[in-house]
Amino acid sequence: xxxxxxxxxxxxxxxxxxxxxxxxxxxxxxxxxxxxxxxxxxxxxxxxxxxxxxxxxxxxxxxxxxxxxxxxxxxxxxxxxxxxxxxxxxxxxxxxxxxxxxxxxxxxxxxxxxxxxxxxxxxxxxxxxxxxxxxxxxxxxxxxxxxxxxxxxxxxxxxxxxxxxxxxxxxxxxxxxxx
Amino acid sequence: xxxxxxxxxxxxxxxxxxxxxxxxxxxxxxxxxxxxxxxxxxxxxxxxxxxxxxxxxxxxxxxxxxxxxxxxxxxxxxxxxxxxxxxxxxxxxxxxxxxxxxxxx
Numbered sequence: 001x002x003x004x005x006x007x008x009x010x011x012x013x014x015x016x017x018x019x020x021x022x023x024x025x026x027x028x029x030x031x032x033x034x035x036x037x038x039x040x041x042x043x044x045x046x047x048x049x050x051x052x053x054x055x056x057x058x059x060x061x062x063x064x065x066x067x068x069x070x071x072x073x074x075x076x077x078x079x080x081x082x083x084x085x086x087x088x089x090x091x092x093x094x095x096x097x098x099x100x101x102x103x104x105x106x107x108x109x110x111x112x113x114x115x116x117x118x119x120x121x122x123x124x125x126x127x128x129x130x131x132x133x134x135x136x137x138x139x140x141x142x143x144x145x146x147x148x149x150x151x152x153x154x155x156x157x158x159x160x161x162x163x164x165x166x167x168x169x170x171x172x173x174x175x176x177x178x179x
Numbered sequence: 180x181x182x183x184x185x186x187x188x189x190x191x192x193x194x195x196x197x198x199x200x201x202x203x204x205x206x207x208x209x210x211x212x213x214x215x216x217x218x219x220x221x222x223x224x225x226x227x228x229x230x231x232x233x234x235x236x237x238x239x240x241x242x243x244x245x246x247x248x249x250x251x252x253x254x255x256x257x258x259x260x261x262x263x264x265x266x267x268x269x270x271x272x273x274x275x276x277x278x279x280x281x282x283x284x
Binding site for chain 1: 181183185195196215216217246247249256257266267268269273282283
């Protein structure tokens with residue numbers, strides 16, 4: 001230690017009033033594996049920062065919270081021109097190769113392994129973690145009606161099936177992410 | 180990095196107030212750090228987590244994320260939020276004298 005003069009004590013402002021009342025609304029509209037994780041990860045980060053976090057699952061995003069599909073989301077790289085093998089060798093993979101039989105299964109398996117290697121949980125366990133953290137999850141009424149799905153078909157941590165208007169009302173003043 | 184004194188302990192802290200040298204930390208400093216951020220007293224449940232963070236940092240070279248703390252100690256995430264309300268990952272690393280975790284999940 002080279003300093004001789006003492007500085008006043010700085011304490012992290014974990015609970016400073018400026019952060020109070022911050023709300024985040026995340027709308028998940030896609031059911032691909034690679035489009036499910038960004039919403040889940042950002043919700044987890046936000047709630048861990050003390051932000052009141054709401055998620056609204058709509059259209060294909062409904063698959064993330066539907067018991068029958070949540071464990072089996074898939075990754076296809078058709079149409080994804082950024083597709084490349086892990087790492088940045090400069091080599092690409094033509095996205096239309098993703099249309100070959102078995103390509104989606106192989107790509108899904110590889111992505112799930114990459115995610116698991118980082119100790120990031122699969123979707124159902126991730127949802128349980130978010131529920132435990134206090135994230136509020138809502139299902140879209142129109143999507144439920146289109147799919148003939150009721151609350152019993154959904155992950156238990158979902159607070160309810162509500163209309164778009166209800167979601168907008170309860171996330172009054174929130175910052176919003178549409179995924 | 181600035182030098183300061185917390186409860187009679189000479190420590191270096193960064194701009195946010197986190198200890199910059201994990202070796203400056205000792206078990207008698209933890210209750211003082213906890214008190215500064217409004218957590219007192221430290222219970223056995225707090226201590227179990229603090230000791231895990233210290234051991235895991237020593238073994239892994241980085242502060243465990245909330246998820247890692249939960250899975251490795253068998254503590255439900257909800258309980259972690261109960262013990263270190265609001266920002267549990269940052270609060271428990273602060274009290275443990277460690278940098279805040281870098282991992283996303």
